[in-house]
Amino acid sequence: MRPKGKTGTRKKILDTALEMFSLYGYKGSSIRLIAKKVGIRESSVYSHFKSKAEILNALITEYKSRKVSAEIISDKILDYIDKPEIFMKKFCEKIFEQWNTPYERRMMRLFLIEQFAEREGTEISLTSFLKEIRDVWEFVFGQMIKFKLIKKTDPSLLANEFTSVLFIIRFEYLTDEKGENLDKALKLANKHAGFFWKAIRK
């Protein structure tokens, strides 16, 4: 019942490569060491990927194919759309939990590390990271204004203001690999949502 031609090695290579890339950078990680960690020889890696660059590309393409923050909004918290403060706080809880998975943490680190290096094919940029969640919130704030729940203000400005602080909190808690500081991050996010609510309420 395995996917055709797969022993799970491909996934192991991807997982290990992501871990190493996110710690030592693309250049700083060698096929040699990745193979060793996976438990195979270097040459076997080339049965799954034709080059080192293809491993990186696979990681990024697979990451980009996933959409999540929109799902969070359409989750249970939509019940609270008419109570903006609670809505924002619930959203923070959800998104920080999601951001705290090893996969998300490593991917974010990989993007931060590699965004400046010129590369063929795959584009890596911080903006693309910020954009997704910002767009969601631009829509949300637009709705809140429409239903007169908050002061009339440019929704894109609000989205920028609200999400920027979340990202800074995220960045600051990115260095601990184990993600043990979720509580601290959540507390900060909560205070932020509280402050922000006071700034935008009627």
Add this chain to the structure above:
Amino acid sequence: MRPKGKTGTRKKILDTALEMFSLYGYKGSSIRLIAKKVGIRESSVYSHFKSKAEILNALITEYKSRKVSAEIISDKILDYIDKPEIFMKKFCEKIFEQWNTPYERRMMRLFLIEQFAEREGTEISLTSFLKEIRDVWEFVFGQMIKFKLIKKTDPSLLANEFTSVLFIIRFEYLTDEKGENLDKALKLANKHAGFFWKAIRK
């Protein structure tokens, strides 16, 4: 009248190394290429630094020994301390101009790229970057509250809220090496200061 034993080569090496490190990362930059760009042989580099790691360390130590955002505050804009909105906007102008120099841009990129790699000796962290300017603003907001210019709120929360957005703007305009988008960044910062002022004024 040169500093003893210096032909300027040491500085050239540092400048070139910073440029390369900030573009390709520490691992991705080779002594070979740095030497070539400087116009000397690889081996000559070792007359100035005993290892590649020492070049990185020198860059970071020299950067850390410089303090600037405090100077900005104590500059002319202090005249506007009693007009918080203008004060914030003037500060944004000054700090973004400063951040826009090639040196500052490269250093910031270097920190972003290398902060996760484990390293002996020199510590590189994003938080240390954020802290300096945040501390300045915690003090400033504290004063504004004392003189009843703004609503009474936790100054450290205010500092975090105000500076986080500035940093996100900074990050987003970090990819263009030439810094041609200063105007765009300034416009965003200005809108931010405007929004923020409405949020904190009495």
Add this chain to the structure above:
DNA sequence: GTCTATAAGGAGATAGAC
């Protein structure tokens, strides 16, 4: 301080047996 020459090892990648 800079050069030539060279050491010693690590890198990505391929050929061909099983």
Add this chain to the structure above:
DNA sequence: GTCTATCTCCTTATAGAC
């Protein structure tokens, strides 16, 4: 798919002449 063996190139770093 995985292995051994190997190629070729690049890496940091040192020795010693000028």
